[in-house]
Amino acid sequence: MARAYDFPDMHGHFGTYGGVFVAETLITALEELRTQYEHYRSDANFQAEYAYELKTYVGRPSPIYHAKKWSAYLGGAQILLKREDLNHTGAHKINNTIGQALLAKSMGKPRIIAETGAGQHGVASATVAARYGMECVVYMGSEDMKRQATNVYRMKLLGATVVPVDSGSRTLKDALNEAMRDWVTNVENTFYIIGTVAGPHPYPMMVRDFQTIIGREAKLQMQEEYGRQPDTLIACMGGGSNAIGLFYPYLDDKNVSMIGVEAAGLGIETGKHAATLLTGKPGVLHGNRTYLIQDEDGQIIETHSISAGLDYPGVGPEHAWLKDTNRAQYVGITDNEALAAFHMVCRYEGIIPALESSHALAYAAKLAPTLDKDKLLLVNLSGRGDKDIDTVAQATGITF
Amino acid sequence: MSRIAVTFDTLRQNNRKALIPFITAGDPEPAMTVLLMHELVNAGADIIELGVPFSDPMADGPTIQSSYERALKYHVSLKDVLEMVAEFRRTNTVTPVVLMGYANPVEAMGYQKFVIKAKECGVDGVLTVDCPPEECEEWIENLKQEKIDTIFLISPTTPQIRIQQMAKRVQGFVYYVALKGVTGAAHIDLSEVANKLAGLRSYISIPIGVGFGIHDGATARAVAEFADAVVVGSRIIAEIEKSAEEEVLVNVYRLVKSLRSAIDKVGIKHRIARIKR
Numbered sequence: 001m002a003r004a005y006d007f008p009d010m011h012g013h014f015g016t017y018g019g020v021f022v023a024e025t026l027i028t029a030l031e032e033l034r035t036q037y038e039h040y041r042s043d044a045n046f047q048a049e050y051a052y053e054l055k056t057y058v059g060r061p062s063p064i065y066h067a068k069k070w071s072a073y074l075g076g077a078q079i080l081l082k083r084e085d086l087n088h089t090g091a092h093k094i095n096n097t098i099g100q101a102l103l104a105k106s107m108g109k110p111r112i113i114a115e116t117g118a119g120q121h122g123v124a125s126a127t128v129a130a131r132y133g134m135e136c137v138v139y140m141g142s143e144d145m146k147r148q149a150t151n152v153y154r155m156k157l158l159g160a161t162v163v164p165v166d167s168g169s170r171t172l173k174d175a176l177n178e179a180m181r182d183w184v185t186n187v188e189n190t191f192y193i194i195g196t197v198a199g200p201h202p203y204p205m206m207v208r209d210f211q212t213i214i215g216r217e218a219k220l221q222m223q224e225e226y227g228r229q230p231d232t233l234i235a236c237m238g239g240g241s242n243a244i245g246l247f248y249p250y251l252d253d254k255n256v257s258m259i260g261v262e263a264a265g266l267g268i269e270t271g272k273h274a275a276t277l278l279t280g281k282p283g284v285l286h287g288n289r290t291y292l293i294q295d296e297d298g299q300i301i302e303t304h305s306i307s308a309g310l311d312y313p314g315v316g317p318e319h320a321w322l323k324d325t326n327r328a329q330y331v332g333i334t335d336n337e338a339l340a341a342f343h344m345v346c347r348y349e350g351i352i353p354a355l356e357s358s359h360a361l362a363y364a365a366k367l368a369p370t371l372d373k374d375k376l377l378l379v380n381l382s383g384r385g386d387k388d389i390d391t392v393a394q395a396t397g398i399t400f
Numbered sequence: 401m402s403r404i405a406v407t408f409d410t411l412r413q414n415n416r417k418a419l420i421p422f423i424t425a426g427d428p429e430p431a432m433t434v435l436l437m438h439e440l441v442n443a444g445a446d447i448i449e450l451g452v453p454f455s456d457p458m459a460d461g462p463t464i465q466s467s468y469e470r471a472l473k474y475h476v477s478l479k480d481v482l483e484m485v486a487e488f489r490r491t492n493t494v495t496p497v498v499l500m501g502y503a504n505p506v507e508a509m510g511y512q513k514f515v516i517k518a519k520e521c522g523v524d525g526v527l528t529v530d531c532p533p534e535e536c537e538e539w540i541e542n543l544k545q546e547k548i549d550t551i552f553l554i555s556p557t558t559p560q561i562r563i564q565q566m567a568k569r570v571q572g573f574v575y576y577v578a579l580k581g582v583t584g585a586a587h588i589d590l591s592e593v594a595n596k597l598a599g600l601r602s603y604i605s606i607p608i609g610v611g612f613g614i615h616d617g618a619t620a621r622a623v624a625e626f627a628d629a630v631v632v633g634s635r636i637i638a639e640i641e642k643s644a645e646e647e648v649l650v651n652v653y654r655l656v657k658s659l660r661s662a663i664d665k666v667g668i669k670h671r672i673a674r675i676k677r
Contacts, residue, residue, distance in 0.1 A: 297477035298508025
């Protein structure tokens with residue numbers, strides 16, 4: 001059956017969002033990527049290799065886990081967790097980096113570059129570069145390098161070169177700028193692995209496609225194990241790749257609601273947050289038109305979140321479209337609410353969640369008690385929180 | 401005819417090549433910009449490229465990015481930049497001004513409002529680095545109606561088929577990016593650029609400027625041998641950056657003057673050759 005939802009169009013537009021807003025030097029590279037991806041997208045061998053890697057190297061499928069104790073404590077709807085934290089490298093990011101690295105290999109590009117915020121995408125990129133024997137350069141804001149020192153070391157162990165970015169706010173957006181510059185300069189031998197559903201077409205579509213393994217698995221698992229689909233999907237939102245990965249296969253299922261959880265930082269009213277869809281307005285950045293956190297002159301504003309992976313002033317263009325068309329709802333969770341959820345899930349379920357994912361968990365904790373016990377909330381537990389324990393300790397006033 | 405077309409016509413009649421310096425509006429501080437623009441003209445600039453500061457200039461190297469950061473400390477907005485052009489126009493009605501920048505400040509102002517304001521303030525051309533023609537057809541049309549040229553970049557990676565398509569839309573002049581990479585990058589391969597330009601000329605009839613990587617009189621002169629215009633950006637910004645406040649104008653004047661005389665040697669050489677014949 002043909003899907004009712006059919007975006008992006010051939011030019012990469014999700015309604016008025018998306019597109020290809022890049023300097024001329026990159027146009028040809030993107031066109032090449034688009035054609036090659038279109039080819040491999042429907043190539044049985046490529047898809048079989050991708051599936052094989054996900055199974056044997058990543059450890060998929062990731063289970064759906066019923067957080068019974070926590071659900072009982074909250075006293076409402078049942079919370080189910082899609083365990084992306086159990087993937088190799090500890091987050092959903094590798095679903096995408098494997099796909100793009102296989103594509104790079106097929107296209108004959110020996111060098112991969114990536115940008116990273118929390119370091120998860122950087123680690124996932126360094127991992128696949130080691131796996132396939134490619135050179136890997138990761139750009140990371142120097143501020144983020146401080147916040148995520150262990151991930152920096154991880155990338156180095158895996159053989160990647162980590163380049164600190166000292167421009168702008170020294171975070172994810174600046175790392176993205178720097179990676180784009182590298183790509184412009186080395187476009188012939190280099191494949192740029194973008195970590196989220198942002199950037200110029202075909203990236204938002206391609207990253208989405210690779211991440212939909214999350215939602216496709218969930219649909220089968222829900223049917224098998226619960227005999228029905230969840231009432232609501234909940235996922236955290238930086239660029240929005242784990243969210244779209246879960247949401248996309250459900251877009252035509254009108255009975256399933258979906259909620260993207262943005263980082264409200266110290267509180268929306270303080271201005272120190274990264275809640276792009278809640279507070280931003282449409283503009284052009286990093287190759288696509290989407291909602292952006294910007295001032296009235298169109299300058300991008302520095303964002304804040306306790307979670308480096310959500311600390312980004314833009315959002316995937318498909319989410320902008322899903323917001324405008326009301327197919328998905330977007331809400332905010334503060335640093336403190338995320339931390340509270342982090343601790344609860346540690347104590348009630350024996351799972352240390354990533355601070356990114358803790359935003360989704362925190363919203364589930366708010367929503368669950370308002371619903372009947374037979375309702376099912378499927379939360380994407382997009383990553384594990386080992387990388388965050390220093391941040392959490394610091395926020396709790398603990399020194400080792 | 402647009403101011404840009406008139407400028408290139410006059411230059412051609414006089415057997416000269418255009419010198420197009422780039423400065424960032426608001427760098428080193430907003431009060432200097434109009435003074436600098438006049439100084440550029442005094443030193444021999446034919447067209448001025450005025451950078452609109454943006455927080456995330458992906459296609460620029462560190463030199464131009466830091467000039468944007470200096471300007472943004474003063475919150476220089478697109479509206480401020482347009483007002484600077486209007487002020488420049490009070491005493492200079494002949495030198496074309498091309499705004500160069502990124503799409504988002506224009507998005508924030510609104511495309512329609514920008515076209516009206518740009519016309520009012522005397523802007524002659526617009527180069528939006530991250531907005532290829534496919535994404536802004538309607539805007540190009542609106543600008544065209546107000547006789548503002550949309551300047552497009554062509555890069556070493558632009559394939560022939562795309563050049564042919566772009567040839568139908570280009571106005572004012574075409575800006576050929578001499579190297580793969582960001583502004584201010586190392587060295588350009590002159591013979592490669594010369595070959596590329598020769599190829600471009602079979603499709604593009606309007607003047608072709610060359611920029612990115614032109615860092616001294618010698619490169620400027622070499623480029624002027626085959627290009628209609630030479631664009632110099634990062635080198636001038638670097639001069640501004642290293643000059644003490646009271647020396648910015650005189651140092652930039654000296655630099656641009658030296659680029660001017662280097663470029664003019666090309667025209668003079670050709671004229672002598674013709675007389676000898």
